Amino acid sequence: MPTITVNKKEIMKLMGKQLPDNQLREKIVMLGTDLKEIKGNEITLEVFPNRPDLLSEQGLGRALASFTGKKTGLRKYDVKKSGYSVIVEPSVKNVRPFTACAIVKGLNFDNEKIKEIIQIQEKLHITFGRNRKRCAIGIYPLEHIKMPIHYKALPPKNIKFIPLEANKEMNGLQILKDHPTGREYGFLLENYDKYPVFIDAKNDVLSMPPIINSHKTGKITNKTQEVFIECSGHDFRVLKECLNMIVTTLADMGGKVFSMDVVYGKKKHITPDLEPRKMKLDLDYINKRLGLDIKESQAKHLLEKMGFGYEKKEVLIPAYRTDIIHQVDLAEDIAIAYGYENFEETIPKVATIGWEDPLEMFADKIRCVLVGHGLIEVKNYCLCDSKVQKDKMNLNLNLVRIANPSSEEYDVMRAWLIPCLLYVLREYKHHEYPHDIFEIGTIFKVDTKQDTGVLEDLRVAVTLCNPESDFTKIKQIFDSLMEALDLKYEIEDTDHPSFISGRVGRITVNKQYVAYMGEIHPEVLENFDLKMPVAAFELNLSELLKAMRRK
């Protein structure tokens, strides 16, 4: 979630109300953002991804002005025609096919405002723009531009201009290779043979989206009063929404918004369109969902508190609110306006029958028996080190592997528990002995029969680690477990590279393989740096439960 920092004084001004910090904090939180802190004149907060319109001082101030009741209802934004147009050439079709554009005049930029504009642009890029992939925004002083503007794609070698934050002319390829912004976002263009540019009637390059503006025509200063704004990307609707968020913010700063004709061949679109969207209000549905019984007039009042308009049973949704796609979204805004704290906590008297998962219950029984033996239960992660699972156990295994592990020590899902227990014994070998421990946990095996390609079973493993631990001691515990469950088992000699040959057995219950038991091989102990004998068993509880049910 993006974090923004806004100026408290400016917010209060936009809100039209002075509030002490503790009340302001409450309002900001209950409006639906994650407030980090109010420190001096700075408010730091996280904005939820569904509300990109709050990513600016103006956006937040606007929402708070309605929410605190100072300036409620739908805000009107006038859009006049600028008479300018942007001609979109077919050459951009493959690389970045769409743009939505606008002109804003009458701006009074100071350094604070410029910083603010850059912050909005950046935050929208990261969130709504999905790191410029879905949408990138360019803002240019109008004074240097000769209309009309063309949006077209050119071979990168033929694109030549001085980019921002550079002091020499570069071509498209050089920008991707040598310019810091080019290196960061170059991956969005590098596979295309032509790169998109906005270019004016004098043939001056304004920018190469989504990378960088031209220094000559694309640098906002505190003298700038009129700007040309474009959003470029792959989905025209998304671009229009993004443009709306920017121009309404600039309008709230005091700017006048003018539309442009965006010409796609024979088709002409006029952007921006700041007319509110309309959605019918289903008050019964909303009341039911919220457990309220609010009347239409109250609903109207609550909607207005959230910046909506309401006429003739229809909600007028401001052009910057891109998140309203269903009645439930209106329900949430009504709930916020009503105040989450005002919903009375109720538990309905509905009778349902509780039910405990049998495998969980079964595991708990096993736990009781083992704790009765004085064993200590440990709890390891399911993510594990492949070296611990295989190499250190002298074993080769087909493991479920993680594509993007956070570290090498957690690169697979564990396929058995004993290695995890040996790892614990290694880590704490200086703690007081005996180290008789057990774990009940899930293991993961590649299995194409499963929908997920992975079989997950619950198992229990016991390791006895003390000077006297041996096969007899571990078998005593295993026997007690089988007796406790009233089960007969058979054990057969087997070979397993992790155990001492001749001291390891494989166990079946009702003809189903369920366990291994034996003394851990000294070579394995050495791999875990252990100087104490270990006897262990590992028992599959999922299979055992099935076997018991068959019985």
Add this chain to the structure above:
Amino acid sequence: MERIIAQLHPLERKVLPWLDRYTNLKEIAKQAGLQEVEAMRALQWLSNKEIIKLEESSKELVELDENGLLYKKDGLPETRFLKAIKAKPLKLSEIKQKTGLSEEEIKICLGTLKSKAAIDMVHGVELSVMITTQGERLIEKDSLEEQFLKKAFPLNKEDLVDEERYAYTALSRRKNIIKTYVVKTKTATLTDLGKKILAKGFKDEKIVDTITPELLKSGDWKKKKFRAYDIKINVPKKYYGKRHFVNEAISYIRKIWLEMGFKEMQGTMVQTAFWDLDALFVPQDHPAREMQDTFYIKYPEKGRIPEALAQKIKQVHENGSDTGSLGWRLPFSMSSSKQLLLRTHTTVLSAQTIAKLKKEDLPAKFFSVGKVFRNEAMDWSHLFELYQVEGIVVDPNANLKHLKGYLKEFYTKMGYSDVRMRPGHFPYTEPSMEVEAYHPERKEWVELGGAGIFRPEVVKPLLGEDIPVLAWGLGMERIIASYYNITDIRNLYDNGLKQLRDMKEWVKL
């Protein structure tokens, strides 16, 4: 006094008779026929009962070191030097040969003896040394140092008289002649109480220490008295078998939901993106789906998804289908639906549960306490593998007030009386809320989990009907860590055996 006498331990009884004659631990042990440690234990107990006064004194003893032993036998080097030239002046090489002194010792002797005017140098082809009258006087009798060396060591440093002290100081400046060490001695002296006990007598043939099967079988116990114990004494620690303390807490949490009539859900940790994300209406270009937040499985790579349901959900994403929603209006990729991952939330189990529900099963309530995975760097407050407490209420009459009610009930039972819900955001719930509890020590609201009512875009394709489903996914580790006074959340799962043995039980009544 009677009671004190009755409580006397056999060891105490053994040392006590000797205490009027002996005060030194060694001596007492010897007389009582005990090991020194046993006698010490007995004296310690007696001292605790104020029967004796136990004092520790330390003294510094002086002992000859290796050169000291040598010089005691052969005399000090400077004396040997003087004696060698007593008859006639000798060259240095001759002195060396005659005395057996080392180069270094001869050099030191030259210095010392010259400063005492005991020798004169005779310069010739080779330097020779001659004794003076002063020198002859010096070897007439033993020096203070030599007298000192001949004493019986060890000597108590405290007790040295002036002359000895002079010699001691002079010798301790020289290499390896004498050494000192500290000896601690314990002395026990009877207190008035002790004297009284001794006078009264404490021998009692009838007193037995241990109750044995033989005593019981023979009935001899009837003729005996049992020694009274000091029941306040500390006993050695005994460990017991234990469930993991996190599992203790999980049991408690499961019980809370079971008591409220919730059924337990189970499911796999490896899931397809379809169930974990798509079915929950998380848009396919949502930032949380990127590699840095979610663990993806490299092998095996793809899973199977239910085709018919997947088609429905694709429609919902692309255009809202019959849910009354606009949808995300983004192209939906079936192939990325099949991507395998480690479940990012147990909400995936809720989706799978709803998909299996029939209309006649309603109303229905489900919960689970299960592991979820987040690809985050581990630090004191973050884990990449952690638990989530999940719950859903599928009820045509459910509403936001009920959601708050269930959560309030849960947190009250977990010991958090001050809980608040504030607006939040999740792609699959609307309204959404963050649940916070007030931390009385940190004096701030702490995030505990998320909740909301599932969007129709989630419920309708899975259940076939738009019915409100209350849902929550709550963190568990923070609450547990706080209960067990653990500040670094990683310590919950570090399996330190000492911590596991010593950890208190989860007691909430």
